[in-house]
Amino acid sequence: MRTRRDFLATASLAAAGLALAPLAACSQETAVPGPAPAGPAPAPAAPAAGPLIARAIPATGERIPVIGAGTSGSYETALGSAEYQTLKETIRVFFEGGGSLFDTSPNYSNADEVLGALLDEGGWRERCFLATKIAADDRAAMEAQWAESQRRLRTERVELLQVHNLRAWRIALPYARELKEQGATKYIGLTHYVESGHAELERLMRAEKPDFIQVNYSVNAPQAARSLLPAAQDLGVAVLINRAFDDGKLFAQARDKALPGWAAELGIGSWAQMFLKFAISHPAVTAVIPATGKPDRQADNLKAGTGELLSRAQQDELIALFA
Numbered sequence: 323m324r325t326r327r328d329f330l331a332t333a334s335l336a337a338a339g340l341a342l343a344p345l346a347a348c349s350q351e352t353a354v355p356g357p358a359p360a361g362p363a364p365a366p367a368a369p370a371a372g373p374l375i376a377r378a379i380p381a382t383g384e385r386i387p388v389i390g391a392g393t394s395g396s397y398e399t400a401l402g403s404a405e406y407q408t409l410k411e412t413i414r415v416f417f418e419g420g421g422s423l424f425d426t427s428p429n430y431s432n433a434d435e436v437l438g439a440l441l442d443e444g445g446w447r448e449r450c451f452l453a454t455k456i457a458a459d460d461r462a463a464m465e466a467q468w469a470e471s472q473r474r475l476r477t478e479r480v481e482l483l484q485v486h487n488l489r490a491w492r493i494a495l496p497y498a499r500e501l502k503e504q505g506a507t508k509y510i511g512l513t514h515y516v517e518s519g520h521a522e523l524e525r526l527m528r529a530e531k532p533d534f535i536q537v538n539y540s541v542n543a544p545q546a547a548r549s550l551l552p553a554a555q556d557l558g559v560a561v562l563i564n565r566a567f568d569d570g571k572l573f574a575q576a577r578d579k580a581l582p583g584w585a586a587e588l589g590i591g592s593w594a595q596m597f598l599k600f601a602i603s604h605p606a607v608t609a610v611i612p613a614t615g616k617p618d619r620q621a622d623n624l625k626a627g628t629g630e631l632l633s634r635a636q637q638d639e640l641i642a643l644f645a
């Protein structure tokens with residue numbers, strides 16, 4: 323089904339002269355209400371984020387909400403600490419606001435252990451589209467790491483297993499494929515986090531055709547839109563966006579800047595919502611995974627997954643503002 327949002331996004335890109343593949347499954351989207359609250363003990367109501375846009379994973383057509391969550395930094399805290407208690411509330415806001423996708427990695431210190439405990443204690447695992455990574459140099463280390471990931475995440479299987487930053491990909495990718503065949507992961511992917519890695523990521527995406535790629539894309543680092551994102555759309559590869567806030571640095575850059583005048587018309591009330599809306603306005607993008615350990619920021623981030631997308635002209639205005 324082609325929605326008005328698809329049309330607006332496609333029309334604005336076409337108007338800017340960008341070559342687009344015919345609308346692929348990954349650009350199909352629907353607004354889905356968040357799941358009904360269940361499981362965890364009652365707590366103060368989560369701020370309403372409204373229905374989140376969901377997009378299809380091209381490999382299967384399975385839909386996931388466009389706003390996911392990362393764990394780097396923000397989930398690296400001691401189990402049972404005061405910050406851990408705050409994370410309990412943060413994750414509740416995320417799931418009750420309709421979120422599903424969490425991205426972690428065995429090399430974010432103890433973030434995966436914290437996430438595993440929070441999913442378990444809150445009863446959220448069944449709602450979670452859980453993504454983690456392989457980040458090791460040889461087969462023995464990868465096998466040990468995967469076993470440890472299962473223990474720390476408190477789950478036998480994940481939804482997505484990605485090769486972290488293409489590390490030892492000649493060994494890691496066949497291993498990920500084996501785990502997929504065994505049912506330990508539903509999808510496999512390749513990640514990178516800096517623009518200098520995009521060419522190699524694109525080369526491998528074309529050669530190996532993973533289900534997903536994960537890459538950085540933000541108003542101050544928009545190069546992925548030149549070739550990598552259109553290629554992913556052509557190939558039918560799902561795309562996760564990391565570092566949409568440039569690790570938080572964009573907030574310092576935005577401190578003395580007012581939101582553009584058109585923000586309110588689109589229901590955009592903060593720079594966080596604007597930066598995330600920028601990421602999901604590219605039609606190749608399946609979801610963006612901002613990390614936060616704070617409930618109010620989590621609610622703010624979810625709001626970016628509702629309403630109209632940005633036009634090409636609005637995207638270009640933001641790129642110029644943060645160049």
Ligand SMILES: NC(=O)c1ccc[n+]([C@@H]2O[C@H](COP(=O)([O-])OP(=O)(O)OC[C@H]3O[C@@H](n4cnc5c(N)ncnc54)[C@H](OP(=O)(O)O)[C@@H]3O)[C@@H](O)[C@H]2O)c1
Pocket residue numbers: 391392393394395396425426486487513514515536563564565566567568569570573594611612613614615616619620622623
């Ligand atoms: N190679 C890879 O595979 C790779 C590389 C990088 C990232 N990633 C993934 O992508 C995720 C996102 O990237 P990232 O964590 O590096 O950076 P990011 O999402 O661009 O920025 C995170 C920072 O923004 C702050 N923040 C979040 N929401 C906010 C809001 N609404 N208002 C103000 N500040 C806000 C967070 O602080 P608070 O926690 O204090 O709110 C944190 O300092 C990671 O967590 C990870 O899962 C993967």
